[in-house]
Amino acid sequence: MKYTDHYVLGMDCGTTNIKAVIVDETGKIIAEASRPSTIILDASGNQEQDPNDWWRIAVEIFHSLGVQVGTDVLGRIRGISISSHTVTMLPVDRQGQAIRNAITYQDRRSVGELQYILEKVGRDRFVEIVGGQPSAAFLPSKILWYKNNEPENFVKTAWFLQANSYINYRLTGEMVTDLDQASRSQCFDMNQMCWSEEIGNVIGVDLSGCLPRVCPVDEIIGRVTDGAARETGLKSGTLVIAGCSDAMASVYAMGLSKLGEVGESSGTSSLVFAGSTCKSSMTVPVVTRPCSIKGIPWIFDAPITTTGAAIQWYIHTFAENEKRDCEKSERDIYELLNQQALNVRPGSNGVMFFPYLLGERAPLWDDYVRAMFIGLDASTEKTDLVRAVFEGTAYALRHVVETLRQSGATCDVLKVCGGGSKSRVWSMIKASMLHCPVEVLSDNSGNVPMGDAILVGNKLGIFKDLEETAKNILHVKETIEPIREWERIYDAMFPYYVKIGQNVLKDSHEMRKQLLTL
Secondary structure (H helix, E strand, O other), rough: OOOOOEEEEEEEOOOOOEEEEEOOOOOOOOOEEEEEEEOOOOOOOOEEEEEEHHHHHHHHHHHHHHHHOHHHHOOEEEEEEEEEOOOOEEEEEOOOOOOOOOEOOOOOOOOHHHHHHHHHOOOOHHHHHOOOOOOEEEEEEEEHHHHOOOOOHOOOOOOOOOOOHHHHHHHHHEEEEEHHHHOOOOOOOOOOEEEHHHHHHHHHHHHHOOOOOOEOOOOEEEOOOHHHHHHHHOOOOOEEEEEEHHHHHHHHOOOOOOOHHHHHHHEOOEEEEEEEEEOOOOOOOEEEOOOOOOOOOOEEEEEEOOOOHHHHHHHHHHHHHHHHHHHOOOOHHHHHHHHHHHHOOOOOOOOOOEEOOEOOOOOOEEOOHHHEEEEOOOOHHHHHHHHHHHHHHHHHHHHHHHHHHOOOHHHHHHHHEEEHOOHHHHHHHHHHHHOEEEEOOOOOOOOHHHHHHHHHHHHHOOOOOOOHHHHHHHOEOOOOOOOOOHHHHHHHHHHHHHHHHHHHHHHHHHHHHHHHHH
8 A cells, every 4th residue: 555644534423324434635535434323213113323333333443444554544544523413312421421322313202392392482483593493303302302201311411412422522532512513403592603591491401511512513622542542443642523414524525615516415315505605594494504614604504305215206106117127128227217308308298296205394394295296188108207207306406596595695506416416317407407507526425424534634734725625536527517498498487386386385284184184
């Protein structure tokens, strides 16, 4: 192995996998490792994870990386950054020992406690404080549930941690949380930029006393202790920064480095990010996060629930025969769908698809809105439906981007990574829908541990210029320009997507209420 002087380590503690990379000063990944993590499900569907497993798996991964690169490289690792899923509630005692399993963001057992909080605070006031739509996924209702249902554990609790802050504690002995995770917890006052006293009073908990000190994502919080070094094989004294959520690490992994760049991590769902010089209004249905990238003080975060999942649903529902034929001929079903969509004129011959198969997050933020096709007639063919699904998810993306623009962001270019970026037809539709070029990023773009490595490398001056880093490491495979005729059609149809979508939202709620009475 040819050695360089500087290496960084990025790790992401995901819900289903924990992954890590070691990156050299040129941006090359020289070692990587991954291990599955376990979700503990009970009969009621409650979802938890064992934090001891997080640490055990992290230790295994550190050792695996060490075996791959050797002790000389481990000794040249200048810094470590760890991200994780969000939001999770892990109670620990004064010694940092976990008191119970962590309750993950997917867990919805605290819906009743959330309603209590909203009744006391008021929904509009709650949104004004935390800068996001209320959900049982977040910490306030989980902490209240824990206090009400496990009082014997609650009295032992000194701190509530996220997964990355727990691993950081095991590495350094420092009890802190990063600003990004704090801002996503819904315990954080986004106006005062501190733990919310008002929400704490409602749930009867001193949040500033039981949630750790908040620090910037790139703050050096400590060094690997002698004890952690013996367990992990890392060099004692290696710097550790605070880290962030997996979503914020994705921003770095997509190479967003200046205003006007919008990123889409396109997979089963899509994460959409755009930088801004100011926070959005609390009444606007996007979430504002503090950002440590120079020139981008704030990042707008707008997730779309069903993008790639809508295409998977189409295959499962309408194209099982085509899928089997493709498997027999060793052809990719997605290649077939792309070709079918390309052969249908823009506008899908009057068919429009609303991709609310699992409700919708941004910009509707509603669990009950439902999907539909509209515009079917006797001449409609299956290929029209294929194109409509591609276009419907792109309309959803435009709906989000228009909301981001209203909030103060600009969209000069869309950077796309993830599985969805492999569809050239989809990118052509998105470019035409948004009136901007789509840059299809390299395969290592969107790799969350790579984003962690770039974050700590930037902090330590190894990757000094994020724009240059993006060009050199996260390079653009192809730039796809809008198609003028497609733009004209999508501009004419998009207002109907918004208007009909609002009616779908209203009618879905009325239908649900009616069903509950039957």
